[in-house]
Amino acid sequence: MSRITVDGLTKRFGETVALDDVSFEIPQGEFAIVLGVSGSGKSTLLRCMNALETPTEGEIRIDETPVTSPRDDVAMIFQQHNIIDQMSAYSNALTGSLNRNTFLDSLLQRQGEADKLQALDALETVGLLDQAQQSAQRMSGGQQQRVGIARALVQDPTILLADEPVASLDPGSSQQVMGYLRTAARERDLSAVISLHQVNLARKFGERFIGLREGEKVFDGYRDEFDMDVIDRIYGDIDTEGMFAPEGEAADGPDPSTGGSDDASTTRATDGGTGQ
């Protein structure tokens, strides 16, 4: 059970109001996407959720317990996945169990069988079991990010946070990574909060949407309400042409069996994204 409550969250950096009285609740198992232009407060929101920033006012609660320090049951995936190039996909995934092992045990890979099986299971979830021994530096950016997801899963979280996890990937890899994230959250019943720049990706994979603009929450709703008016509310008068695929084209979620898709139709849907 992991319900996330964001309650009257304000974060100021000097004169800058990064978040202004933001409140919402994410029920257990929901896959939520946070959208907004650069500087709207997405990263600050996620960082507050993981206690990497301290709120100026308000608080975050997980199952009614205020978040005051990083928690083992909250895993965070970053844009720069920070995996170790020289290590294999398997060894990188296994580092997700660091919270349960001493540093020396981890260094010598003396983790228990359960942790090792969990690393293999996580690699299977992200479609990389057959690449387990592959050195990370020989993997593509998308594969490396999937290793980052596997490592987060080995942490055994109930909540998955991802701050622009596909910002540096090409459209096809972005689709795949989002697909695997969605599959992982669904299979393990994780609550997920993902920040994204790309509207089409958000719409394709998201279930719940939180829109931020200049630190304020300007939208909070589900797929059926997430229309062009909402996009305008979030993005204002910037050119949104091409950010929104025609109705139906991007409405289906990923195929959980593939963790997304490489097929041409979905790649086309992404091409209509923001290109960021």
Ligand SMILES: Nc1ncnc2c1ncn2[C@@H]1O[C@H](COP(=O)(O)OP(=O)(O)OP(=O)(O)O)[C@@H](O)[C@H]1O
């Ligand atoms: N550590 C900090 N010190 C000072 N100002 C900060 C700090 N972190 C964020 N800000 C400011 O807070 C505001 C929100 O930033 P934030 O990084 O949360 O936005 P964002 O929506 O994640 O942007 P991007 O999409 O570019 O990552 C911005 O004006 C930013 O300059």
